[in-house]
Amino acid sequence: MWSWESATDESVNDSWIQRDSMTFSEKYKDEIADILSRYPVKRSALIPLLYVAQRDQGYVTESAMLEIAHLLKLTPPQVYETITFYTMFNLKPMGKFHIQVCKSLMCALVGSDTVIEWIKAKLGIAPGESTADGLFSLSVVECLAACGTGPMMQVNDDYYEQLTENKLDRILTDLRSAGTSPLKSGPFMWPEPVNVK
Amino acid sequence: MPQHELILLKNMMQPGYAGSLADYEKAGGYQALRNTLGKVSPPDVTAMVRKSGLRGRGGAGFPTGVKWGFLPKDYQGPRYLCCNADESEPGTFKDRQLMERDPHQVLEGIVLACYAIGAETAYIYIRGEMVLGSKILEQAIDEARAAGYIGKNILGTGINADVWVHRGAGAYICGEETALLESLEGKRGLPRIKPPFPATHGLYNKPTVVNNVETLANLPHIISRGPDWFAAIGSPPKSTGTRVFCVSGHVKRPGNYEVPMGMTVRELVYEHAGGMRSDKPMKAFIPGGASAPFLTPAHLDVKLDFEHVAAAGSMLGSGGVTVMEEGTSMVWAALRLMEFFYHESCGKCSPCREGSSWLVQTLRRILAKRGRMEDLETLLDLCKNIAGRTVCAFGDAEVAPIQSTLKHWRQEYVALINEAEAANLIRPEPVGRH
Numbered sequence: 001m002w003s004w005e006s007a008t009d010e011s012v013n014d015s016w017i018q019r020d021s022m023t024f025s026e027k028y029k030d031e032i033a034d035i036l037s038r039y040p041v042k043r044s045a046l047i048p049l050l051y052v053a054q055r056d057q058g059y060v061t062e063s064a065m066l067e068i069a070h071l072l073k074l075t076p077p078q079v080y081e082t083i084t085f086y087t088m089f090n091l092k093p094m095g096k097f098h099i100q101v102c103k104s105l106m107c108a109l110v111g112s113d114t115v116i117e118w119i120k121a122k123l124g125i126a127p128g129e130s131t132a133d134g135l136f137s138l139s140v141v142e143c144l145a146a147c148g149t150g151p152m153m154q155v156n157d158d159y160y161e162q163l164t165e166n167k168l169d170r171i172l173t174d175l176r177s178a179g180t181s182p183l184k185s186g187p188f189m190w191p192e193p194v195n196v197k
Numbered sequence: 198m199p200q201h202e203l204i205l206l207k208n209m210m211q212p213g214y215a216g217s218l219a220d221y222e223k224a225g226g227y228q229a230l231r232n233t234l235g236k237v238s239p240p241d242v243t244a245m246v247r248k249s250g251l252r253g254r255g256g257a258g259f260p261t262g263v264k265w266g267f268l269p270k271d272y273q274g275p276r277y278l279c280c281n282a283d284e285s286e287p288g289t290f291k292d293r294q295l296m297e298r299d300p301h302q303v304l305e306g307i308v309l310a311c312y313a314i315g316a317e318t319a320y321i322y323i324r325g326e327m328v329l330g331s332k333i334l335e336q337a338i339d340e341a342r343a344a345g346y347i348g349k350n351i352l353g354t355g356i357n358a359d360v361w362v363h364r365g366a367g368a369y370i371c372g373e374e375t376a377l378l379e380s381l382e383g384k385r386g387l388p389r390i391k392p393p394f395p396a397t398h399g400l401y402n403k404p405t406v407v408n409n410v411e412t413l414a415n416l417p418h419i420i421s422r423g424p425d426w427f428a429a430i431g432s433p434p435k436s437t438g439t440r441v442f443c444v445s446g447h448v449k450r451p452g453n454y455e456v457p458m459g460m461t462v463r464e465l466v467y468e469h470a471g472g473m474r475s476d477k478p479m480k481a482f483i484p485g486g487a488s489a490p491f492l493t494p495a496h497l498d499v500k501l502d503f504e505h506v507a508a509a510g511s512m513l514g515s516g517g518v519t520v521m522e523e524g525t526s527m528v529w530a531a532l533r534l535m536e537f538f539y540h541e542s543c544g545k546c547s548p549c550r551e552g553s554s555w556l557v558q559t560l561r562r563i564l565a566k567r568g569r570m571e572d573l574e575t576l577l578d579l580c581k582n583i584a585g586r587t588v589c590a591f592g593d594a595e596v597a598p599i600q601s602t603l604k605h606w607r608q609e610y611v612a613l614i615n616e617a618e619a620a621n622l623i624r625p626e627p628v629g630r631h
Contacts (some may be wrong), residue, residue, distance in 0.1 A: 038361045038363075040275070040318075040401065041382065041383075041401055043382055043383035043384070044363075044381060044382055044383045045383065046383035047363070047364065047365070047366055047380070047383060048363065048364070050366075051325075051364065051366075072383070081384075081385060082383060082384055082385055085368060085385035085386060085543075086325070086365075086366030086367050086368055086386075087366070087367035087368065088325045088326070088366040088367035089366060103533075104287045104487075104533065104534075104537050105287060105288075105487065105519065105530055105533040105534050105537070106287055106288050106445040106446060106517075106519050108533050109445075109446045109447060109519070109521060109525070110445075110446070110447075142287070142369070142536075142537045142540050142541065143285060143286075143287040143288075143369075143487075143537060144326050145284045145285060145289060145290045145292075145293055145324065145326070145327070146290055146293075147287065147288050147289070147290050147443060147445035147451075147517065147519070148290055148443055148444060148445045148451035148452045148453065149290075149451070149452075150445070154326060157328035157329070158328075158329070159329070185329070186329075187216065187297035187298050187329065187333060188290070188293050188294050188297045188298065188329075188330075189209060189294050189297075189298050189453075190294070190451070190452040190453065191450055191451075191452040191453075193210045193212070
């Protein structure tokens with residue numbers, strides 16, 4: 001079960017994160033202006049801006065939250081109450097690759113529990129933990145809308161579907177060596193057309 | 198297998214179709230928009246949609262044209278369209294395919310809906326995990342904007358409709374339309390108390406329509422081929438058109454199948470999805486996503502349309518058909534779904550927030566052979582006190598797996614409890630009855 005405690009492990013090795021001296025609003029000035037232009041009410045830009053902050057550091061820092069509050073003319077608690085409602089925001093550093101395995105019924109019927117056991121064994125971590133090198137964090141999550149192609153997992157922005165043990169080994173190797181894997185899903189269609197002429 | 202005409206998946210099934218603007222235009226795309234904007238009056242568009250019998254594809258199945266008709270006619274301020282792409286009902290993965298493979302079909306539907314309801318801004322609220330989908334949509338919007346199909350003064354008609362992609366952030370409840378609006382306003386996704394309905398007090402308290410991706414994708418076809426053509430497909434008069442059913446679980450060929458509504462479960466599962474994946478027979482299926490009660494093989498000849506599935510004691514919901522083979526523990530299956538609902542309960546209403554936790558605890562205990570016979574009464578009692586007592590339909594949804602498995606497979610619960618009694622281990626008192 002997901003919990004704040006597991007998602008906010010203080011001990012994560014975050015040496016992979018590049019930090020710089022610019023503030024969030026300086027660094028993403030144009031992108032912030034573009035996002036703000038889409039909404040007649042500023043607060044609507046909150047989730048999009050939190051995503052920008054998370055992309056920058058892998059998690060949303062307290063200083064970014066304060067800057068966003070200032071930008072949107074919100075109080076810090078208003079930002080905090082929103083960010084804590086949504087599971088996709090990290091409030092503490094995560095591993096470079098955040099592996100999220102779906103465990104809902106549809107994936108469980110086709111073996112997601114086995115996938116979780118494989119990953120636990122291969123990486124030596126339990127859900128909610130990160131590897132000592134700071135590369136991988138593992139979470140067990142609820143339905144990611146890929147039920148026909150389970151078992152599946154999401155690593156950062158990418159989906160990996162119809163997982164087998166071999167495929168998983170290749171993905172982990174690719175991630176370690178290249179930072180991404182060609183086995184990730186493209187535009188989704190399943191089943192593929194059978195009567196291709 | 199009899200071949201049915203594909204409507205929504207037709208383009209993407211063509212070899213080489215990549216979903217670009219050029220591909221879509223070549224397949225006849227944006228013709229409906231060209232022939233409608235400034236040529237057919239918005240009320241006439243709404244009338245066509247009403248006549249087609251199109252009903253919402255997100256889960257509730259509310260008639261789309263009627264929903265549009267609820268907008269105040271004399272209101273002068275801004276109106277909004279929200280495309281509900283927060284596909285998160287377990288068992289459902291059709292919108293993902295519609296958006297990632299043929300994004301312009303969805304966009305054309307969005308602009309047509311904007312025109313019909315008089316909205317100049319539309320937001321596509323896509324679930325946060327679908328990063329690829331949101332990128333594909335944004336790229337498609339840029340293409341369509343450059344070609345004059347989206348934005349200011351569309352095709353020189355003076356009509357404006359801007360479309361923006363807005364990513365959610367991992368909350369199932371934001372698929373509920375008022376929670377979606379709250380989330381879009383940058384708040385916690387807590388459903389609103391209705392009335393007032395979004396039609397009068399929606400996004401930023403302005404008249405708003407929230408429609409599902411698949412619903413909107415049907416619009417270009419209804420407009421170009423006429424409401425009568427659409428109304429004749431499927432199971433008229435109340436369930437018209439096709440549905441993209443998402444088949445998952447223990448079948449040979451899981452995936453998305455677009456078939457006319459009214460097809461039997463048997464045909465969908467055994468003809469289209471290839472039947473069961475092993476020699477084991479079917480034990481159970483869910484006809485419409487996790488919120489729909491379980492049905493048994495005795496219901497295999499139930500027609501997949503709104504009325505027949507409801508009459509069988511379940512609901513067509515989002516069209517997610519999940520199949521389970523003999524040997525699957527129904528207590529375990531109910532627990533898996535219940536854990537989902539427990540995790541996703543937004544916490545606004547006490548019966549759902551507390552009840553979901555109690556249901557999970559009780560189910561876990563029964564499954565761990567620590568249950569008591571009274572637990573079954575507790576389960577049903579809790580279900581009774583959650584369903585219908587919450588602000589949104591989540592409460593009704595979360596009790597569905599338990600009530601339906603207890604109805605059809607009570608002996609499995611009893612067997613686990615009998616084992617517990619025989620083992621005579623320490624068993625806790627039922628929750629809520631201390």
